[in-house]
Amino acid sequence: MSSTTPTAAAMKEDEQESFVVVRRNKKKGKAADEQAPPRLAGLPFSTFSQALRDQFSTLQEPPVRAKSSSPTPPATQTDVIVERYKNLEKLLREARESGDLSRLFRNKLVVDPTLHKESEPSDGDRVAYSLRLATKQQIWDRMSSDLLTQEEIMEFYGILEKWADKTPKPLNTKWFRWVERGLRDRGVLVYEKYIDYVSFTKAKEEMHPKIREWLTTTKFMSLMSESDDKIFRRLPIIHLFNYVMKRVWLIQTRLGFINYDLDCQGYLTEEWMESYIRELLPTLQQLEGMESALEPFYLCAASRKFFFFLDPRHIGKVQIVAIMSSMLLDEILELRDSVVRDTNWFGLYSLLRVYKHYVLLDTDANGMLSQEEFLKFNYSSCGASIYLTEAFADALFSEKMTYHGEMDFRAYIDFVLAMENKSEEQAISYFVKVLDIHGKGYLNSGDLHYFYKDVYKILSESNPEAPKFDDIKDEIFDMVKPVNPFRITAADLFKCGKGDLVIGMLIDAKSLDDYENREFVVNPQ
Structure with missing residues (x-):
């Protein structure tokens, strides 16, 4: 039985086999098993209630469907719309036959x-x-x-x-x-x-x-x-x-x-947004079994998604019109249905998946992540491995708000949202601010070289023919085709449609390794 978030034992095995952890172990003189997060069963009761432990223990991956010789093509947007309308027709028919109009609403x-x-x-x-x-x-x-x-x-x-x-x-x-x-x-x-x-x-x-x-x-x-x-x-x-x-x-x-709009300006602050979601919780069928100890973390994770995507200027408030016109409100109200997608960020499954991994990283159980703990991040919603570089971790902890040099759950949620949506404009802006070490508003060759040095060191340990910086720099500029040939802005990365790939090549050694060996991945033979 496996889970989307790796168990401590699985993470330990992955770390022993990964070239990233081997490199760090050689540098710091620590054994791989010393860096592995503790087993969930060993977590102190002051951190988790028994009910919360039970929820973690039952967390499983969605069942994988067996592949057939003639796979069913993915549903198009038209198919989704037709299915939605046909469900509404059925609901209307049942409401009229039963005379219970409240079912319609x-x-x-x-x-x-x-x-x-x-x-x-x-x-x-x-x-x-x-x-x-x-x-x-x-x-x-x-x-x-x-x-x-x-x-x-x-x-x-x-x-x-x-x-x-x-x-x-x-x-x-x-x-x-x-x-x-x-x-x-x-x-x-x-x-x-x-x-x-x-x-x-x-x-x-x-x-x-x-x-x-x-x-x-x-x-x-x-x-x-x-x-x-x-x-x-x-x-x-x-x-x-x-x-x-x-x-x-x-x-x-x-x-x-x-x-919840206390000053009648048409905006909601993060505190008011959490109050709105808190009053929604009793009406959300999919969250009925949520442990009360998880509620503050759920409110934080849910409200941060609204602010991550709808507050690009980081002014600390979001327009109510923007909330209503986005699909995020529909996504959270989807939890009132009996069946919900596992990929729904607001679902209990997603919260447990993210929070469980956060706890496994927090080896000293102080509720915060140090830079050393954060570097063990090896998690992706797509199931692929991620190996972040120390240069990126340094820049991230310098750019984003931390408390005494440690990252809290709120900042961690922003990072996970950025990693899971690297192709979105908001995520690209998030990473560009981190990679722009001098605050210029763009990336130049110096920025690319600073972050690629760590990636190259990691790759060169297992591959003597790792690509040189000049080759990677030329390839990045060829992919992005920026308006200014010497500067890459967040708008350039988003416009080119390959911003997620470029970001991965600069912060994630595994991402660049996969890109360089993409021919073998597509055709192993």
């Missing part, structure tokens, strides 16, 4: 219409306090007027059903039904009911005024681009219903954020 954010009040301020702040409350109430009243009740939404769907599947003029009804049946048999039409534009305009006259305001002709035509009925030019009514539901959900979500 089980994955939506329920908003308490009662505003959370702040603690009573001092006399000097009472005017500002009253003004904030009045502003919140005004925003609440204005936005809540756009909300639709469950009955109004179901009435809207009934209107769509009434006008759906009408024979488009001037077609013959029998001929039209015969063609439609044939298209369904061949899987061309996959949804239950469709509506054309003429029927849509007639149905629109019976809709709620607010829905009529949302469903314009322009919106109908834009939704047509997702329709699978290219012959009769009809739109699945579930697309219209989903659009209205999404508008209602966005209003509900925005109303929910009012309680």
